[in-house]
Amino acid sequence: MSTKPRRFFIRGHKLLFQQGDSGLRLYDGPDTGALYRRDLGDLEADCAGELIALSDQTPPPAGCVEISLRGAFAHLPELVWVQAGRAMQILDWHHQHRYCGRCGEKTVEQHEEFAMLCPSCGLRSYPRPTPAVIMAVTVGDQILLGRSRHFPEGMYSTLAGFVEPGETLENAVRREVFEETGIIVSGIRYFGSQPWPFPNSLMIGFFAEAGRNRVIHCNNRELEDACWFSLDNLPSLPGQMSIARRLIDAFVSVNRKK
Ligand SMILES: [Zn+2]
Incomplete structure (x- = not known):
């Protein structure tokens, strides 16, 4: 297993690709300006994944192509596409649980598991398929x-x-x-x-x-x-x-x- 995680750059709701020798491949440029990053674990894929979210308020990196998750199926091996879907879901979950659903307090992201913890009332919010x-x-x-x-x-x-x-x-x-x-x-x-x-x-x-x-x-x-x-x-x-x-x-x- 490779030690370097496979990086999934997401901007807006699109995955970033770049032109490779034989068609499009996942964008692999510098990750400066990342708004959010999260280790995605190994799953059953061949290597660990990492989610890197870029702001959609600034232009995309030069030379990259933005593709929806559905569109990405044509450009990725199936296991990698599943991993990209995990990245997309974790990012959605992160955006949607910044505040506690019970008391409205700002939540704190946990790193030992996928959970957002409310420091005020103790509610933990998990990504729920x-x-x-x-x-x-x-x-x-x-x-x-x-x-x-x-x-x-x-x-x-x-x-x-x-x-x-x-x-x-x-x-x-x-x-x-x-x-x-x-x-x-x-x-x-x-x-x-x-x-x-x-x-x-x-x-x-x-x-x-x-x-x-x-x-x-x-x-x-x-x-x-x-x-x-x-x-x-x-x-x-x-x-x-x-x-x-x-x-x-x-x-x-x-x-x-x-
Ligand atoms: Zn709360």
Whole structure:
């Protein structure tokens, strides 16, 4: 493991890159004028990360290119992109917890863990990922996909929604599918998870089986449309960076083998 941390420069809400020999790479210039820096730990990445936030009130360093976290997926290996997402979430958390949410006192950042401590009332505020379930509902070689209004034209994806207080993940899967499409599911099986730093979700993926009644009652407050798709007529799908696409690909792969 390298001892020098990988540095993530963030200005505004963009990551800084620079031109390398073979395309863009993370900006690695001087860190003068940094407003905030924080060690990000090792994670499962190949090397430790460091977040360096620059002011967006001054011009960006010469020669650098500013790219959104979504856009950065095309320029970084996946593990490094995940680490960049961690940097972005830690910076958001730091900005949003400068004052105590209970008594309003200025907080003090802790360095032995990610926590902002209120010196007056003792409240500790931690970065909190927000759990959301995402599920491939299937029956035989058919999969239930929906589209929300902000999707690119023609694109459909797996259903998803935030977990509510007091719910198990399985409850959340059943409730979300029923609320969005009127379909009752069972046979819920865990698939995998993915940090989704837009801004701070943790997507928890499942497969679920539809019951006998497959008539969709699409809830138009949540979705523009929802349909059953078979293997040979899949619509346009989300990109490879999302767990939604991995769920759909896993469904396709299992059914192709049959
Ligand atoms: Zn307080």
